[in-house]
Amino acid sequence: AQKITQTQPGMFVQEKEAVTLDCTYDTSDPSYGLFWYKQPSSGEMIFLIYQGSYDQQNATEGRYSLNFQKARKSANLVISASQLGDSAMYFCAMRGVQGAQKLVFGQGTRLTINP
Amino acid sequence: DVKVTQSSRYLVKRTGEKVFLECVQDMDHENMFWYRQDPGLGLRLIYFSYDVKMKEKGDIPEGYSVSREKKERFSLILESASTNQTSMYLCASIQGTYNEQFFGPGTRLTVL
Numbered sequence: 259a260q261k262i263t264q265t266q267p268g269m270f271v272q273e274k275e276a277v278t279l280d281c282t283y284d285t286s287d288p289s290y291g292l293f294w295y296k297q298p299s300s301g302e303m304i305f306l307i308y309q310g311s312y313d314q315q316n317a318t319e320g321r322y323s324l325n326f327q328k329a330r331k332s333a334n335l336v337i338s339a340s341q342l343g344d345s346a347m348y349f350c351a352m353r354g355v356q357g358a359q360k361l362v363f364g365q366g367t368r369l370t371i372n373p
Numbered sequence: 374d375v376k377v378t379q380s381s382r383y384l385v386k387r388t389g390e391k392v393f394l395e396c397v398q399d400m401d402h403e404n405m406f407w408y409r410q411d412p413g414l415g416l417r418l419i420y421f422s423y424d425v426k427m428k429e430k431g432d433i434p435e436g437y438s439v440s441r442e443k444k445e446r447f448s449l450i451l452e453s454a455s456t457n458q459t460s461m462y463l464c465a466s467i468q469g470t471y472n473e474q475f476f477g478p479g480t481r482l483t484v485l
Contacts, residue, residue: 262415302476302479305473360431361416361418363416
């Protein structure tokens with residue numbers, strides 16, 4: 259079975275600082291994908307970044323980067339130069355090889371950016 | 374722009390009522406999903422469908438059923454709503470193997 263663990267229920271960060279959101283995973287699949295989603299207070303889930311288990315380099319998308327450490331089974335999200343609009347819930351998710359591309363989600367981290 | 378829409382943003386129902394939550398995607402995606410989101414638990418998969426008239430149970434299917442008569446539409450049905458089904462319900466769809474899921478805006482359901 260696949261499992262995602264996010265150990266930080268909430269985080270508070272000053273604007274313009276970098277922030278790291280932790281995510282660890284467990285799977286026996288040889289191939290898998292890891293995702294990060296952002297959920298603002300309005301409720302919609304916004305896709306941020308994707309990392310494949312065989313990707314050689316860490317994924318980056320603008321201010322978002324994924325610190326992928328395969329041996330440690332961690333996939334932390336790094337947000338550089340945080341902005342007030344980054345305040346939201348953040349979910350880490352994993353997809354394995356089988357199962358119609360369904361995702362397993364972590365519990366989420368609520369990030370608050372302070373001015 | 375890709376789009377997943379859900380029939381209601383907010384819904385209030387009485388215990389015992391039959392409830393329909395509708396989800397429509399305009400991307401011709403094969404796979405569609407229903408999740409519920411509860412604080413501290415993240416998103417949990419209720420049901421998913423990989424083709425018209427095909428469905429599979431997710432992690433928490435009890436008390437729910439689904440219907441997919443057309444490729445673009447995936448309905449979640451609460452046969453007899455109960456207060457423990459008060460939650461946020463999110464629909465999603467995906468095409469292909471290594472793509473992200475696209476989510477609808479969610480339906481916040483309250484069962485009184």
